[in-house]
Amino acid sequence: MKIKMRDGSMKEASFEEALGREAFRHTSAHILAQAIKRLYPDTKCAMGQAISEGFDNGIQDRIPLSKFHYDFDFTFRFSEENFPEVEAEMRKIVKENLQLRQFTADRQWALREMEERGEDIKAEILGELRPEEEISFYRQGEYLEMCAGPHLAYTSAVRAFKLLSVAGAYWRGDERNKMLTRIYGTSFPSEDMLKEHLNRLEEARRRDHRKLGRELGLFALFQEGPGFPFFLPKGLIVKKIPWEATRTGRWLRGGCEVPWRIWGCPMR
Numbered sequence: 638m639k640i641k642m643r644d645g646s647m648k649e650a651s652f653e654e655a656l657g658r659e660a661f662r663h664t665s666a667h668i669l670a671q672a673i674k675r676l677y678p679d680t681k682c683a684m685g686q687a688i689s690e691g692f693d694n695g696i697q698d699r700i701p702l703s704k705f706h707y708d709f710d711f712t713f714r715f716s717e718e719n720f721p722e723v724e725a726e727m728r729k730i731v732k733e734n735l736q737l738r739q740f741t742a743d744r745q746w747a748l749r750e751m752e753e754r755g756e757d758i759k760a761e762i763l764g765e766l767r768p769e770e771e772i773s774f775y776r777q778g779e780y781l782e783m784c785a786g787p788h789l790a791y792t793s794a795v796r797a798f799k800l801l802s803v804a805g806a807y808w809r810g811d812e813r814n815k816m817l818t819r820i821y822g823t824s825f826p827s828e829d830m831l832k833e834h835l836n837r838l839e840e841a842r843r844r845d846h847r848k849l850g851r852e853l854g855l856f857a858l859f860q861e862g863p864g865f866p867f868f869l870p871k872g873l874i875v876k877k878i879p880w881e882a883t884r885t886g887r888w889l890r891g892g893c894e895v896p897w898r899i900w901g902c903p904m905r
């Protein structure tokens with residue numbers, strides 16, 4: 638795949654490589670935002686990015702980027718019921734095979750452009766930058782995104798995609814800010830790869846420990862401590878048997894136990 642870098646240069650990277658995957662999923666986020674703007678022009682765009690399963694940021698270097706998301710400020714209650722029309726518009730954008738053109742502009746131009754397009758959130762970001770800052774943009778058709786890239790060279794490379802879920806997300810992760818709508822999706826170079834991934838997600842859902850724990854009567858989770866399972870008698874047996882077996886095995890092999898954490902007593 639051809640990847641367009643921030644400095645305008647082109648690189649070659651496969652979908653299996655970190656750069657290729659980031660550009661692929663990041664471009665998918667742009668396609669989603671473009672579709673949203675075409676369908677609901679009053680919507681304000683915030684930010685989008687490629688992310689890892691279960692993690693929105695921070696450790697992408699170690700876990701492959703498996704999906705993307707984009708945050709929007711809608712004038713109506715957007716829900717999963719809107720997915721079919723958004724996906725249909727995304728398919729059109731892929732088919733149009735739009736070229737992603739990278740360019741830089743000064744802050745004044747960027748601010749004017751974003752204000753004219755009614756992109757209040759992006760104008761707010763620009764207002765915080767230094768006046769001499771050079772801003773990187775990617776344009777695909779009528780859609781303009783303030784973005785450092787990298788991106789695919791053409792939208793047609795995103796052959797298969799699926800919107801996955803919708804969630805509320807405070808702007809900049811701060812609860813004092815406005816609640817935006819975050820749309821998650823995933824994308825692949827082929828329908829077969831997408832299908833395989835969706836099957837894997839479905840299997841993972843079936844084996845979700847929170848679901849199995851409840852169904853098998855192993856442990857209970859309460860609102861007061863969502864990360865703390867309260868083990869039920871059956872669950873304690875399941876927990877204890879392998880624990881005791883490995884403990885005995887260690888003793889038999891001449892090992893010894895070293896306490897590594899004492900609850901309620903922070904080690905200094």
Ligand SMILES: [Zn+2]
Nearest residue numbers: 663784785786
């Ligand atoms: Zn981007």
